[in-house]
Amino acid sequence: MTYHSSGISIDAVRLLSRIEQLGQIGRDGEDRLVRLAASDADKSGRDALVSWMKEADLEVAVDRIGNIFGIWRASSAEDQAPIMIGSHIDTVIDAGVYDGCYGVLSGLEVIQSLRSAGFVPSRPIVVAAFTNEEGVRYTPDMMGSLVYAGGLPVEEALASVGTDGTVLGEELARIGYAGSKEPGFLKPHAYVELHIEQGPVLEKAGVQVGAVENLQGISWQRITIEGVANHAGTTPMSLRADAGYAASRVISFLRDRAASSPTPTVATVGCISFEPNAVNIIPSRAVFTVDLRDPNEDRLQAEEAALADFLIELAAAEKVTIATERMARFTPVTFDRAIVKLVEAAAEQRGLSSMRMTSGAGHDAQMIARICPAAMIFVPSIGGISHNPREFTPEADLVAGANVLLDVVSQLASKQ
Amino acid sequence: MTYHSSGISIDAVRLLSRIEQLGQIGRDGEDRLVRLAASDADKSGRDALVSWMKEADLEVAVDRIGNIFGIWRASSAEDQAPIMIGSHIDTVIDAGVYDGCYGVLSGLEVIQSLRSAGFVPSRPIVVAAFTNEEGVRYTPDMMGSLVYAGGLPVEEALASVGTDGTVLGEELARIGYAGSKEPGFLKPHAYVELHIEQGPVLEKAGVQVGAVENLQGISWQRITIEGVANHAGTTPMSLRADAGYAASRVISFLRDRAASSPTPTVATVGCISFEPNAVNIIPSRAVFTVDLRDPNEDRLQAEEAALADFLIELAAAEKVTIATERMARFTPVTFDRAIVKLVEAAAEQRGLSSMRMTSGAGHDAQMIARICPAAMIFVPSIGGISHNPREFTPEADLVAGANVLLDVVSQLASKQ
Known part of the structure; x- marks a missing residue:
């Protein structure tokens, strides 16, 4: 696919x-932005x-899980598989205004701008807002x-019980977004998602556009180490089975291994607790989480295996028992090479710097990649901050990203 | 002082x-032994x-802080400074039956046995039960x-407000143990305390009697490490300021240093918390406690200094800030050499194995050592367990320890 600029912005x-x-809708009593899925604010x-969408003269469709689609069916292209642009508009608690919303509103903007500029697509172009991306x-x-x-079967998803005891299907019906379309009713020709990076890489590199070529696999485990509680003053070091010390060894092992490796593997221990958690008692139990990510499945498995081997050695050396429990596991996703190249070409054409990168966070694109060629475009997140009111991307970067999206979509939907 | 057996047991x-x-008094609804200071159970x-004490024909005195004294004033010895045997009978929540009570009841037993055997002491012998040793x-x-x-001024102690909002002085008056004697009214000639070890050393060594020659100094600190919270998936290892990882380095440093040292220094991290404590967020803050103990003040200071140096290096290397707060600090106590030797001699005379040792826990003896020569006798704690219903010392060891106490006291109170 060669690159031809539409000349439209x-x-x-x-x-x-x-x-x-949109960022002002769903403010709570403390002025926090909270639009949890299927709530009144949502x-x-x-x-x-x-x-x-209606203002832009799009056909609006809602499917049974509440996904909203704004469809531009140009008469020339009605029977073709559509180009889909998507993301989400639900938020976490005390959210920033960009995560998800930027991608959906840019998709809408791209369609509206192409249309008003007289662009004639070879296929329908659809902007999608997917239900409950955040999972809060x-x-x-x-x-x-x-x-x-x-x-995931739609019935199973609709039966999901929320943290507040509600049932998703009932809540969607209550707010008027239990649609009639079967999920998957539009089979996309290609899918593109524009999103803030939610990490510091682009800002640190001074680059404006991320051409996201893959998305990390994620391995979450909960590790429980059992030692022996004993008096901190009366128990010689040689007679201890200290679950807390053993936990510290695992944390150091993971970080030192990831930091010294040339691979993009990241490892994080974010949660921890000790029992009995007293100043003068050697911990009998330490429970902590391990978050391992890598864009390559073989490497992710190798990291999991290295951790498992380390735990076996550690248990023997420290006279503790160690149990692991899998909390979540996603295999890595590789995005479509042709679309990634289009993103790079579009950035270059616009005079924007770009770099290939990996998404460290999960996105709707990883799901839609199961059914069509897909890729993502990232713009910088200042300080790498997201899921926080301090989430920020400069306006110039927001506009640049949306123009790159426009160029990529117009290429994908051009008549060639 | 040479050793002459009294021949009494x-x-x-x-x-x-x-x-x-005594172990059946103060059982709560769950059959847990709970005799907190100045409570109804106490x-x-x-x-x-x-x-x-009255059954043993002792004079009972209570001082203003509620310490109870059972005094045997043999007519021959009325004007002499007394030999004091002491410990405490208050307990922690869900306690064992030996901690403290064993020492007080053995002291009473020693006086009663000496008296009924016709022993003629050169000084009064007193058994003391000190108020609120556990501090719960x-x-x-x-x-x-x-x-x-x-x-500590008695007025200040009596004004102490409990975890339940009560005032100690009022509670002592309520239960009838706000005495009239001024604390310190009996100036001891010597003080001996018999106690379970509360550690595993004697059991592991297969030794029956511990001649306690000193008591560790204690240094408690709370350490707070501040890093930067960031997304676990999108933040490269090289751009992290991970407070949790930095905490793990401190835990490993303390343990590895103490374990590889030929000194008796012990180091423990018993409490920890991370913030925000989420699986997929790099910890912005880690708070944990450090318990350092050593029987030598110079070494304890050296350990504190080594930790401080390590924290400075770590803060720079990991781009975190580290604050320390002193929670408690006690200098080590050296017990009286002559009494320690008497303990060894008494054990040998009884055909019991003994070893010199350090007390890792705090005891009333460390306070009374400020006003007279003092020492302690330990008996084995199976598994090193205490402050727990599973606290256990075999009967033979309990009896052996009490007989050693009798011999030491009879030596100290003999007419030479």
């Missing part, structure tokens, strides 16, 4: 205004999106796109 | 029976002790002996 003022407007956000109220996260891609 | 059946009886325990309801711990030795 998005309406920056309209895009930034909509991001700001309904308000959805209503705003649908009104903008209902699990699993990335639920709407997972169901859409056939990875 | 304690009444083992009476001692063991009283330990068992009153019941005190009443039993006082009734046994009121702080500080070892309070009664600290006040007795002049280390």
Whole structure:
């Protein structure tokens, strides 16, 4: 696929205004942005999106899991598989305004700008807002796109019970977003998702556009180490079975191994607790989590195996017992090479610096990649901060990213 | 001082029976032994002790902080400074039956046995039960002996507010143990305390009697490490400021240093917490405690300094900030050499194995050592377990320890 610029750009003022407007919907009493999936606040956000879709003269469709689609069926292209642009508009608690919303609103903007500029697509172009990407109220996260891609039966997803005891299907019906379309009713020709990076790589590198070529596999484990509680003053070092010390060895092992490796593997211990958790008692138990990620499945398995080997040695050396429990496991996703190259070419054409990169976070794109060629475009996150009101991307970067999206979509939907 | 056996032994059946009886007083609804200082349960325990003191024809005195004294003033010795045998009968929550009570009841047994055998002491012999050694309801711990030795004004101690909002002075008056004697009213000639080891050393060594020559200094610190919270998937290892990893380095440093040193230094990290404590977020903050102990003050200071140096290096290397806060600090106590030798000689005379050792825990003896020569005798704790219903010392060891106490006291109170 060679690159031909459409010469069209998005309406920056309209895009930034909509991001700001959507970011004001769902503020709680403490002015925190909270639009949990299928809540009243989510309904308000959805209503705003649908009104903008209608303003752009798009056909609006909602499927049974509540995914919203704004469809531009150009008469020339009705029978073709569509280009889909997607992300989500649900948020975490006390969220920033960009995560997800930026991708959906940019998709809408791209369609509206192409259309008003007289662009004639060879296939329909669809903007999608997937239900419950964040997974705060209902699990699993990335639920709407997972169901859409056939990875989870819709009935099972609708039966999900929330942290507040509600049932997702009932809540979707209550807010008027239990649609009638079967998930997967539009089979995309290609899928593109524009998102803030949520990490520091682009900012640190001083690069404006990330051409996301893959998405890390994730391995979550909970590790429980059992030692023997004893008096901190009366128990000689040689007679201890210290679960806390053993935990510290695992934390150091993971970090030192990942930091000294030339691979992009990342390893994190984010949660920990000791029992009995008293100043003068040697811990009898330490429980902690391990988050391992790598874009290559073989390497991720090798890291898991290295940890397992280390735990066996450690248990013997420290006279402790160690149990591991798998909390979550996702294999890595490789995005479509041709679309990644289009992202690079579009950035170059616009005079923007770009770099290939890996997504460290999970996104709807990883689910939709199961059913069609897919890729992602990242823009910088200042300080790498997200899931936080301090989440921030400069306006110039937001506009640049949306124009790259426009160029990629117009290429994918061009008549060649 | 040369050793001359009195030829007298304690009444083992009476001692063991009283330990068992006292261990049944203060059982809560879950059958847990709980006699917190100045509680109703403590009153019941005190009443039993006082009734046994009267049964042994001792003069009972109570001082203003509630310490109870059973005094044998042999007519030959009235004007001499007394030999004091002491410990405590308050307990932790869900306690064993030996900690403290064994020492007090053995002291009573020693006096009663010496007296009924016709022993003629050159000085009064006193058994003391000090108030609030455990420090669970009121702080500080070892309070009664600290006040007795002049280390804390009695008014200040009586004003102590408990975890339940009560005031110690009011509670002592309520249970009838706010005495009239000024703390310190009996100035001891020497002090001996018999106690279970609360550690595994004697059991592991297969030795019956510990001649306790010193008591560790204790240094407690709370360490707070501040890093930067970031996404576990999107933040490369090289760009992290991981407070949790830095904490693991400190834990490993302390343990590896103490374990590889030929000194008796012990180091423990018993409490820890991470913030925000989420599986997929790099910890922004780690808070943990450090318990360092050594019987030598210079070495304890050297260990504190080594830790401080390590923290400075670590903060720079890991891009974190580290703050330390002193929670408690006690200098080591060296017990009286002559009494320690008497303990060894008494054990040998009884055909018991003995070893010199360090007390890793705090005891009333460390306070009374401020005002007179003092030492302690330890008996084995099976598994090193204490502050727990599984606290256990075989009867033969309990009896042997009490007989060694009798011999030491009779030597100290003999007419030479």
